[in-house]
Amino acid sequence: MDRELVKVVVDEDTINKGWLCEIIDPLWWTVSIYDGEEQYLKDLEKFTVPQKYVFAIEWYLAEVGNGGHDQFYFNSTGVVWEDAMKAFELMGMKENYELIKESARRMGGYPIKDRYERQKQLDELEPDFGDLDDKLYKLQAETEAGVLEYVKNHKSDFFFEGMIEKPKI
8 A cells, every 4th residue: 555644733623623533643543553562652652641542542442342342352452452441540431441441350350462462362261241342332422522521621632743654545
C-alpha cells in the first residue's frame, strides 16, 4: 500500500466535533500494536499518557465489540489491555475498570503482553468471557460518552500538529 506524509492537526475544533477516531488519528497511524510490547511502548513515547490511554480504550472497544474479549486477547490488540484498564481507572469509569480487571483475572491475573504467549494462555485457561462481553456491549454508548467527556475536560493533552505517514487514498 502506498503511503504519503500528511499534516494532521488535532485542535480544539477537532475535539469539539467529538469523533474519538479523529482525536487519536496521530496514534492510529504511528503506534504499532503488531510488533510486540517493546515497539508499542517506543511508538508511544512521543504522545501524552491521556492520548495513550484513549488509544488503548479505542482498541479495546473495537476488538471486544467485533469479537468479544476472546478476540481482544487473541489478536495483537491484547498488548493494550493494561493501558485500557489504567485509563478506565484514571477516568473514573469504575464499571469499565472492573470489567477489564475481571477479564484479566480470568486470564490468570495478568495477560501476557506477547501475542503468541497470550494465545497459549488463552488455550490453557479457556476463559469464558460471555458475561463480560454482554456487559461491555450494554455499556458501549456510556463508555464512549465518558471517554469523550474526559477528552473535552483535558483538551490540551490531546492537541497535536505534525506530519504523519498515512495510506494514500
